[in-house]
Amino acid sequence: MRVCSIVGARPQFVKAAVVSRKLRDVGEEVLVHTGQHYDEEMSDVFFEELDIPEPDYNLGVQSDTHGRQTAKMIAALEPVLEEVSPDALLLYGDTNSTLAGAIVGAKRDVAVAHVEAGLRSDDREMPEEINRIMTDHASELCFAPSEAAVRNLAQEGISEGVYWTGDVMYDALLEARERSQEASTILENLGLENGEFVLATVHRQRNTDVRENLESIVSALADAPLPVVFPAHPRTVERLREYGLWERTTDALEVIEPQGYLDFVRLLDAAERIATDSGGVQKEAFFLETRCITLRSETEWVETVDAGWNRLVGSDADRIRDALATDWDPDSHPRPYGDGLASRRIVTLLRREIDGEVEVEDVEIDEPTRGIEAVPLD
Numbered sequence: 001m002r003v004c005s006i007v008g009a010r011p012q013f014v015k016a017a018v019v020s021r022k023l024r025d026v027g028e029e030v031l032v033h034t035g036q037h038y039d040e041e042m043s044d045v046f047f048e049e050l051d052i053p054e055p056d057y058n059l060g061v062q063s064d065t066h067g068r069q070t071a072k073m074i075a076a077l078e079p080v081l082e083e084v085s086p087d088a089l090l091l092y093g094d095t096n097s098t099l100a101g102a103i104v105g106a107k108r109d110v111a112v113a114h115v116e117a118g119l120r121s122d123d124r125e126m127p128e129e130i131n132r133i134m135t136d137h138a139s140e141l142c143f144a145p146s147e148a149a150v151r152n153l154a155q156e157g158i159s160e161g162v163y164w165t166g167d168v169m170y171d172a173l174l175e176a177r178e179r180s181q182e183a184s185t186i187l188e189n190l191g192l193e194n195g196e197f198v199l200a201t202v203h204r205q206r207n208t209d210v211r212e213n214l215e216s217i218v219s220a221l222a223d224a225p226l227p228v229v230f231p232a233h234p235r236t237v238e239r240l241r242e243y244g245l246w247e248r249t250t251d252a253l254e255v256i257e258p259q260g261y262l263d264f265v266r267l268l269d270a271a272e273r274i275a276t277d278s279g280g281v282q283k284e285a286f287f288l289e290t291r292c293i294t295l296r297s298e299t300e301w302v303e304t305v306d307a308g309w310n311r312l313v314g315s316d317a318d319r320i321r322d323a324l325a326t327d328w329d330p331d332s333h334p335r336p337y338g339d340g341l342a343s344r345r346i347v348t349l350l351r352r353e354i355d356g357e358v359e360v361e362d363v364e365i366d367e368p369t370r371g372i373e374a375v376p377l378d
Helices: 010-026 040-049 066-084 096-106 127-138 147-155 168-183 186-190 211-222 234-242 246-252 261-270 279-287 302-306 317-325 342-355
Strands: 002-007 028-033 088-092 111-115 141-144 162-164 198-201 228-231 254-256 273-276 291-294 310-312
Touching: 002 010, 002 066, 002 096, 010 028, 010 088, 010 168, 010 261, 010 279, 010 342, 028 066, 066 096, 088 096, 088 342, 096 111, 096 127, 111 127, 111 342, 141 147, 141 342, 147 162, 168 261, 168 279, 168 342, 186 261, 211 228, 211 234, 211 246, 211 317, 228 261, 234 246, 261 279, 273 279, 273 317, 279 291, 279 302, 279 310, 291 317, 302 310
Parallel strands: 002 028, 002 088, 088 111, 111 141, 141 162, 198 228, 198 273, 228 254, 273 291, 291 310
Antiparallel strands: none
């Protein structure tokens, strides 16, 4: 079994780490890095910390408009697939790297498999939403992290090749939390105490590329009742300087460089709460039982809101201030994203699809449930 895995951004490096280790135990993996996140802070350090083998191919496609970046990736990926001739193409999440892989894979004789299939924010103005929808419809195998994701696919007429596997990010975080507590010194380095600070991240274009939105967010974070630690995304730094907000931000917030995965997990685990516009960080916060304030008006991770761990506030300064100052205690911590065995299930399903057989000791696959094929989580 030869699988070509395509990654390009931080969340994909994290997800691929746990799947790749299991995949390489039973087959051959060719890892392709598109270069979407290309500087050391946003890319190389994750491969080092997560013990991911160096990519077999680095396409070097860097920042550009969505259309041009995706087109460059498609052009660069096609000759790689011609050379590698994989049995399956494994894609993660909702980036331009994901969509480019789906388009190239759908036009070749290769099984396209999508990890995190079925997520929907119901906001088609988000580039990520378009990427998700198009990738799911181009995929032969859809690995859904939750029951809600399965239902979303069914509503769009996608029922064959759909599997409820659980979420690979949960697998990764279970490993990273323990490792970060042992290895990370970020709290000591910054002079922070558990539960005595707010963590913040901002990177989505709707917030960074609209001055009013970014200024509103900075203004609200500056009024937080606890110190705010702000690992600043390179694009966000660029916009803060462009809009004349850099000095104000650095005066009010503890602005730090983007962190490696283990240090970031340590910060997220220790924070009193987090304010973010990242989809992946919302979910990581939920796994770590850190309350989350989402700087968006919608989320693809609706279960985190339903469970009371996540509040959607958009970029409205008053709503952000209120969410930062108000104390709330979620009633419970359900487990809608599985049991930490998603990566094992995904590899088993790939083997079944490609090799036509699964070893007895691997994860058992049940018969179709509720009209779709599902992998049991109990």
